[in-house]
Amino acid sequence: MTTAAPLRAERPYDPADISSTEFWAGTAEDREKVFAELRANRPISWHRPVHNGMFEDPNDQGFWAVVRHADLVEVTRRPGDFLSGKGITFESLPLEVLDAAQGFIAMDPPRHTKIRRLMAAAFTPKQLARIDDHIVANARRIVDGIADKGRADFVTEVAALVPMHNICDMVGIPEEHRRTIAYESQFADGWRDPRLLQGAEPMARVFQTVTTIHAIAHELIDARRSKPENDLMTALVQAEVDGERLTDDDIASIFALLIIAGNDTTRQSTSHGMKALTDFPDQRAWLMEDLDGRLPVAIEEIIRWATPIMTFRRTAAHDTELGGHQITEGDKVIMFYSSANMDTEVFDHPEQLNLSRSPNKHVAFGGGGIHHCLGAQLARRQLNATFRELLTRLPDIHTVGEPELGNGNFFHTVMSMNVEFTPEAKASAEKR
Amino acid sequence: MKIIVDRTKCSSIGLCEATAPDIFEIGADGALQILLDDIPETRRVDLEQACENCPTQALSIEG
Numbered sequence: 001m002t003t004a005a006p007l008r009a010e011r012p013y014d015p016a017d018i019s020s021t022e023f024w025a026g027t028a029e030d031r032e033k034v035f036a037e038l039r040a041n042r043p044i045s046w047h048r049p050v051h052n053g054m055f056e057d058p059n060d061q062g063f064w065a066v067v068r069h070a071d072l073v074e075v076t077r078r079p080g081d082f083l084s085g086k087g088i089t090f091e092s093l094p095l096e097v098l099d100a101a102q103g104f105i106a107m108d109p110p111r112h113t114k115i116r117r118l119m120a121a122a123f124t125p126k127q128l129a130r131i132d133d134h135i136v137a138n139a140r141r142i143v144d145g146i147a148d149k150g151r152a153d154f155v156t157e158v159a160a161l162v163p164m165h166n167i168c169d170m171v172g173i174p175e176e177h178r179r180t181i182a183y184e185s186q187f188a189d190g191w192r193d194p195r196l197l198q199g200a201e202p203m204a205r206v207f208q209t210v211t212t213i214h215a216i217a218h219e220l221i222d223a224r225r226s227k228p229e230n231d232l233m234t235a236l237v238q239a240e241v242d243g244e245r246l247t248d249d250d251i252a253s254i255f256a257l258l259i260i261a262g263n264d265t266t267r268q269s270t271s272h273g274m275k276a277l278t279d280f281p282d283q284r285a286w287l288m289e290d291l292d293g294r295l296p297v298a299i300e301e302i303i304r305w306a307t308p309i310m311t312f313r314r315t316a317a318h319d320t321e322l323g324g325h326q327i328t329e330g331d332k333v334i335m336f337y338s339s340a341n342m343d344t345e346v347f348d349h350p351e352q353l354n355l356s357r358s359p360n361k362h363v364a365f366g367g368g369g370i371h372h373c374l375g376a377q378l379a380r381r382q383l384n385a386t387f388r389e390l391l392t393r394l395p396d397i398h399t400v401g402e403p404e405l406g407n408g409n410f411f412h413t414v415m416s417m418n419v420e421f422t423p424e425a426k427a428s429a430e431k432r
Numbered sequence: 433m434k435i436i437v438d439r440t441k442c443s444s445i446g447l448c449e450a451t452a453p454d455i456f457e458i459g460a461d462g463a464l465q466i467l468l469d470d471i472p473e474t475r476r477v478d479l480e481q482a483c484e485n486c487p488t489q490a491l492s493i494e495g
Binding site: 125 | 442443449450453457487
């Protein structure tokens with residue numbers, strides 16, 4: 001049975017705070033206390049708009065919070081009722097930014113279906129198996145870079161570099177643009193972080209990111225048109241949808257999505273994974289007993305633990321119902337992935353890292369809808385290659401102190417995190 | 433058994449391939465290919481799983 005729906009403007013706000021800047025600047029552990037209460041008592045709840053001092057939308061009256069695993073999966077599987085085309089973040093971003101940077105993730109069928117199909121071939125399990133040697137070589141060269149040092153900032157020297165090289169290899173981005181690309185991709189969510197902004201005005205900084213990424217995209221579009229290569233950029237300039245070539249702006253937007261989604265997700269999973277392996281030594285010991293055999297299962301738990309994307313938004317296409325609540329056309333519906341991945345209805349003791357967890361029905365890759373992560377297999381292979389390389393060559397690598405966390409509501413960001421280990425040269429000399 | 437693919441719905445998301453890579457494959461052109469014409473009864477559970485997992489309900493079993 002559903003209750004009569006109060007008008008959006010008159011709906012009372014839930015007392016739990018999941019909208020404030022302070023809530024998102026805290027730790028996942030603190031946020032989980034609030035989510036646990038919502039999951040138990042008010043699984044679908046209406047909240048005041050997120051407050052951040054930028055992208056304030058006077059028409060934004062709030063959002064529905066979807067916190068249970070089952071409800072989240074349902075929302076992802078009802079793309080006709082819950083649209084992506086109005087934006088996928090809490091904030092009502094300017095349309096120019098949506099169009100320029102969110103590619104097909106902020107599209108609905110039928111156009112989403114056609115663009116997605118174009119990209120699919122490059123990301124299948126079999127295609128990724130073909131480039132696995134490459135992924136392993138990238139992991140090796142990154143660990144080479146720190147192996148003799150004994151200490152490192154794990155984020156900038158390892159976690160950020162792994163996805164940067166791999167996604168750039170696939171898309172076809174030359175070495176000279178890679179650091180710029182990886183750095184700029186942080187502003188997709190980091191525009192609210194004074195540590196990243198360094199005095200810049202947030203809106204201006206986001207537009208600077210868009211301009212920078214698009215300039216590189218347009219340079220590559222021209223290059224591939226005159227000389228095709230075996231990469232995604234070439235596939236995009238040659239692609240036809242409904243008998244028409246994609247426009248340069250379409251390609252640049254897809255390009256922006258690929259590099260943001262490719263860089264900022266695996267980076268977080270790698271960092272949170274390293275922290276978890278430090279915090280749960282028993283689990284690490286279990287893993288090390290059979291690293292090759294156990295890593296694939298362990299990686300799934302590391303991904304659940306990290307939940308690199310914490311939220312995705314949908315917008316109600318029409319009046320509809322969800323979990324007994326009447327949802328009004330145009331309502332924002334936010335799915336909380338970090339909450340769903342801690343749902344005790346699905347996970348036994350979710351607050352404990354359990355590297356042998358199987359089955360592991362985490363929703364970190366989406367929840368089974370049409371926007372299911374295109375790069376899921378790429379992410380798995382990268383995490384596999386990176387942790388195998390790290391744990392084999394630097395077996396005592398561990399984090400030191402607490403990581404510095406981001407303050408966004410989209411990516412579960414680790415800004416920096418110190419690690420220490422016995423340098424490889426020293427360790428092998430001692431063995432001799 | 434046979435697998436029927438509704439080509440107007442299939443978006444090549446590849447969850448079927450993740451379930452049964454010897455039966456489903458997203459090809460080089462991005463289109464889903466069914467690798468086995470006649471699928472033995474022993475694989476029914478896998479096929480049902482693939483159909484249920486499909487985000488666009490593009491798959492069905494015949495026979």
